[in-house]
Every structure is written in structure tokens, then in C-alpha cells.
Amino acid sequence: MKTRKLENWVLGIGSLLAAAIWVFPLYWAFITSIRTEERVVSEGAGVIPDEFNLSSYLAAIFDTKLLTWYWNSIGTSVIITLVVIVSGMMCAYAISQMRFPGRRLLYGVVLASFMVPSQALVVTQFILMNDMGLINTWAGIILPQLIVPVVIIVYKQFFDAVPKEMREAVVLDGGGDYTLLFKIYLPLNWGITTALAIITFISAWNQFFWPFLVITTENQMTIPVGITQVNDAFGVYYARLMSVALLGAMPVAIAYLVFQKKVTEAVMISSGVKG
Amino acid sequence: MMGVHLRNIRKVFGPVGVIHDVSMDIPAGEFAVFVGPSGCGKSTLLRMIAGLEDTSGGTISIEGTDVTWQEPAKRGVAMVFQSYALYPHLSVFENMAFSMRLKRAPKQDVHDKVMEAARILQLEEQLEKKPSQLSGGQRQRVAIGRAIVRQPKVFLFDEPLSNLDAELRVQMRLELARLHKQIGATMIYVTHDQVEAMTLADRIFVLKQGVVQQAGKPLDLYDDPDNRCVAGFIGSPAMNFLPATVLGREGDCLRVAIEGTEASLMARVSGDLPAGSRMTLGLRPEHLTTADAGVPVTVEMAEDLGGVSYLHTHMPDGREIVVEWRGSRHAGGGEAIKLTCAPEKVLVFDEQDQRIR
Numbered sequence: 001m002k003t004r005k006l007e008n009w010v011l012g013i014g015s016l017l018a019a020a021i022w023v024f025p026l027y028w029a030f031i032t033s034i035r036t037e038e039r040v041v042s043e044g045a046g047v048i049p050d051e052f053n054l055s056s057y058l059a060a061i062f063d064t065k066l067l068t069w070y071w072n073s074i075g076t077s078v079i080i081t082l083v084v085i086v087s088g089m090m091c092a093y094a095i096s097q098m099r100f101p102g103r104r105l106l107y108g109v110v111l112a113s114f115m116v117p118s119q120a121l122v123v124t125q126f127i128l129m130n131d132m133g134l135i136n137t138w139a140g141i142i143l144p145q146l147i148v149p150v151v152i153i154v155y156k157q158f159f160d161a162v163p164k165e166m167r168e169a170v171v172l173d174g175g176g177d178y179t180l181l182f183k184i185y186l187p188l189n190w191g192i193t194t195a196l197a198i199i200t201f202i203s204a205w206n207q208f209f210w211p212f213l214v215i216t217t218e219n220q221m222t223i224p225v226g227i228t229q230v231n232d233a234f235g236v237y238y239a240r241l242m243s244v245a246l247l248g249a250m251p252v253a254i255a256y257l258v259f260q261k262k263v264t265e266a267v268m269i270s271s272g273v274k275g
Numbered sequence: 276m277m278g279v280h281l282r283n284i285r286k287v288f289g290p291v292g293v294i295h296d297v298s299m300d301i302p303a304g305e306f307a308v309f310v311g312p313s314g315c316g317k318s319t320l321l322r323m324i325a326g327l328e329d330t331s332g333g334t335i336s337i338e339g340t341d342v343t344w345q346e347p348a349k350r351g352v353a354m355v356f357q358s359y360a361l362y363p364h365l366s367v368f369e370n371m372a373f374s375m376r377l378k379r380a381p382k383q384d385v386h387d388k389v390m391e392a393a394r395i396l397q398l399e400e401q402l403e404k405k406p407s408q409l410s411g412g413q414r415q416r417v418a419i420g421r422a423i424v425r426q427p428k429v430f431l432f433d434e435p436l437s438n439l440d441a442e443l444r445v446q447m448r449l450e451l452a453r454l455h456k457q458i459g460a461t462m463i464y465v466t467h468d469q470v471e472a473m474t475l476a477d478r479i480f481v482l483k484q485g486v487v488q489q490a491g492k493p494l495d496l497y498d499d500p501d502n503r504c505v506a507g508f509i510g511s512p513a514m515n516f517l518p519a520t521v522l523g524r525e526g527d528c529l530r531v532a533i534e535g536t537e538a539s540l541m542a543r544v545s546g547d548l549p550a551g552s553r554m555t556l557g558l559r560p561e562h563l564t565t566a567d568a569g570v571p572v573t574v575e576m577a578e579d580l581g582g583v584s585y586l587h588t589h590m591p592d593g594r595e596i597v598v599e600w601r602g603s604r605h606a607g608g609g610e611a612i613k614l615t616c617a618p619e620k621v622l623v624f625d626e627q628d629q630r631i632r
Contacts, residue, residue, distance in 0.1 A: 165356040165358050166360050166362070168325075168327050168354070169356065169421075171348065172326075172327075172348060172352070172354050172374075173348065173421075173425070174374055174377045175377055179377060184362060188363065188364055
């Protein structure tokens, strides 16, 4: 009994320490953002917050293009999420439920594309976007991000698990594939749709590398790319930089807090698929 | 021609044939039951009538219309599945209304028809519930209700009671029989449970390996089976089969020697079988009685069910014979008795398992 108590204490303290290490960068970003620029670089600025100054936040909102970047991030992320979920769901439905020549091959291609790292495609995708005249446009940000095989694979697994009789009952009731997908399969799998939508949104929101390559004008930048401009335009203004970063991360953090359970579920499902 | 008519129906899965040249006529309003062991093709045949399986050959007509290549929804059939196949995210009302909603039927019509079905099935109190909140019996009633709302020409039931416990099964069986009487529609019912077949059917079709072995009224099949398969499948406990050899004719009966014993039995058969012919005798447990002379057996175990007991006995060579015993309670195992059967009750099957009458 005593050994178990001790074990609990050790584990508890260990977890707290680990959590503190994880949370420290965020904490540091926060206390930096509420200091004046002078205080940030002055000697003796420790980990204890010694002032509460929102000037860097006001500067971030009014002196940078933060609101434009917000709009770009929201617009591109919402479009990516919608298209990825709807197209992934329809593709998975076709592969799971319809019988047509080349069905297995198609699924094989989906699986194979899952194995190609996105970085390997960057150069070709950039050339393609350039040829299509989509550099510095939302379409340029969005198009390469629409291929998310894991969504198809997860949906397919869930659709496969719906009993065959359910499909047959709908067919006998006079329903076709549209009825089946949108009135039966989708409502039956709302949980997974929500989970996939959230992780797709978060991943699109946090995307840095591709938008950084394809966007060069400040007006088309998303938040993660825009942060680099804060640095460039104003020298090294740490407080302002941190407030932009925190404001940029806020929607995702709020989404995560609200949908915590769903996000965990989605990560577990998709990592299960990844094996 | 009203009802359901199948002509030379065939079904192949790749190189494997599962339904072979099946023809049958089910008059309108009749309760037909397809029965047979697992893998006999009964469910496949039902699914072919529903249109859920393509037909490899032959024609299916419902109410005089050839529906062989028609879409399932246009055949005028409704199916009740073993697993109920209810839509879990919809309420009982919406489950039953689903087909009408797809047809964009007027709201009042939908409401009236669902309420009528709910009244017939006593589901009025459950309409707002989700299927997960219902018991097995209630779920099956919802599935039947969903079929009733469609007002089909033919109801198809694919082992609908298999998922229910024994007591509920008996209750639902009676409800189905009542429902058939009430709405008078043509019903085709698939089961492997011969008790369900006997109690529900106007006409039973016994299938084996994709071939109809015999079709007829339940008691006709029971009393006068065409072959060993039907004789063995209809009746519970199953018929006893004993290999035997013809000794000779005595009047309108044959005297046959039971293999593995010194005993012989008389069987009333008009067909001519020369002495020495090998055959199989079919003896129903309820037709066996004890006698001074007969097939010697030892009682191994008695199943006492109260009004009736089933004696599980074995012959000297180990073959089992089940005997139905009424009246005085049986004492138990180990007892040696001799069994006989009235000549007119003894069924005779030739070496190809066909009945000799």
C-alpha cells in the first residue's frame, strides 16, 4: 500500500515537471508579449511577470496586417476543410460501397499517395502552381493541401463497418447512393466527420512551409507566414512578435479546448490507420 | 396470374451454382416458408426475389409483372432482415416513414400510414424513441412496421426471429401469424427453424443445395415426405433412420430386417422391392412404441418435459433412436426395451434416399 502511494507521488511530480517543461515556452511567450519592448531586452527580465502592458497587442492589431492574415487563414482553412472532408467522404464511399472496375487499384493509389512525403512534391507543386498562375493566390495555398489520403482511409474503414443490411434496406426503400451517403452513412458517422474536420482545420491553419513558398505578398499571407513579416518590418520586436504568435494560435487553441475529446479521438484514429 | 411465380431460376457465383432450376408458384395472400439447412440457398432465393441479387437465369414475376431485371424498390416488395437493419440515428417514427419521405409523400399521408402501422404493431408509445432504446422484440416490430408502411405486394422475411430469445420468438411467431391474417398480404419467410416453418406456413418449400426438395402444406410434408432430406428436416425431434434389408412381402406389407440386429419390422409399401434390397426406414419418435418383439435398444437418457418425455436410446451397434414417451414418467437410463412401429407409419427410402410408397 505504502509503495503504491510513493509510486503515485513520484508519477505525479514527474508529470507536473514534464507539463511545466512543455508549457514553459507558451508561458515565456505570454510574459514577453505583456512587457514593453524595452523591458524585454533589458537586463534582469526574469520569468516572473513584472508588468502588464498591452501595447504590443495593440501594435500587432493596428500596425501589422494581422486582420488580413486572419482572414486569409480562416478562408483558406475553411475551404480546405470543407473540400477535404466532402471529397474524402465521397471517395471513401465509392471505394467502400460501389462496385466498379479498378476499385482496388484506386484504393491502392490512395494508399500509395499516403506514403509520399509532402516535401518531396514541393518543387513540382510550386512549378505547377506557377505555370497555372496561382502564386500569391488563395487557390495556390489551397490546391496542394486538398490531397489528404488519411481522410479517405479513415472514412472507408468506418463505411466498411456499416452492416450490409442497412444499405439493402435503403435500396429497398427506394434510396440511391446520394440517400445512402448523406442520409445514412454520414449521420451514422457524424463523430468521425467532426473529428476529421477539426484535425484538418488545425493542420491547415498551422501550415507554414507551403504558404510560405507560394505567397510573397503580405496581403495574401496566412498567420503563420505573416509572423515572419513582423520580424522583417519592425526589426526584432520580441513583444510584438509574441503577441502576433499568440493571437495567431488562439483560434486553434480555443478549437482544441472546445473539441478536446474529438481531437484526441481523431488523432488516435488516424494514427491507428498510420499503424 | 397473381402472387409470386418463379420459373427455372438459376443463380451462379462465378463457377459455383447455388440455385438450380427452381420453379415455384406462391398464390397471392399465401404465407410461404423457405426452409432448409444452412447453405441450401433459401436466403439467396429470397434476395433474388427482392432484387438484391441478380438472377443468372429464369424469370421472377410478381403480381403478373416480370420483375427479373427490375430495381428492388420498383418490385413492390418489402424485406425484414434478421439484424432488423433499422437506421440507428432516426426515431421509430422516422424509421417507418423513411421510404415515404424518399418518395416525398404528403406529410399527412406519412403520418396516417405510420400511425396505422404503429397501431397494428402496438408501437404507438415508442414512436419518439431511437432503436437503441427498444428491446429486441420491439426492434423487430419496427422493422415489420417499416415494411407495412410501404404497402408492398409481397413481404419478405429473412430469418427475422433468429436474434430473439426463445420466449420472444414464440410470441413474435404468433404476432406474425396474426399480422398475416390481418393484412392478408403475400409473405415469403426464410428460416432454418422447422418449428417456425410448420407453425407459420400455408406452404413450405424445403430446399437443399439449391434445389426444391418438396413443396406443400406443412402436415403433408410431415406425413408424406418425398425423400429422406424432407423427412429428416420436418419434425422435431428428427425422424430416426435405420438401414434395413427387404426379407420379403407379406400381404400389403414388406418385412424388413433391421441391420445390426436380429429384429424385423413390417412396412406398408405397395412398390415392388425384391428380397435382399437395401433401404432405409424412417421412424418418427412419436410413432415408436414398446413391444415384446422389436428393435432392441437400451435407454441412455430421458428428457422429461412434463407432459412428454424423449428417450434417447441406442441400438446394440451404437446407433441412436429417439422415442417420444407419453403417459407414465420414465424412470431413467440403463433400461433395455424393444421398439416397434405400426406398418403404415413406417416410411421407406431407397438407396438414393427417395421415398418408396
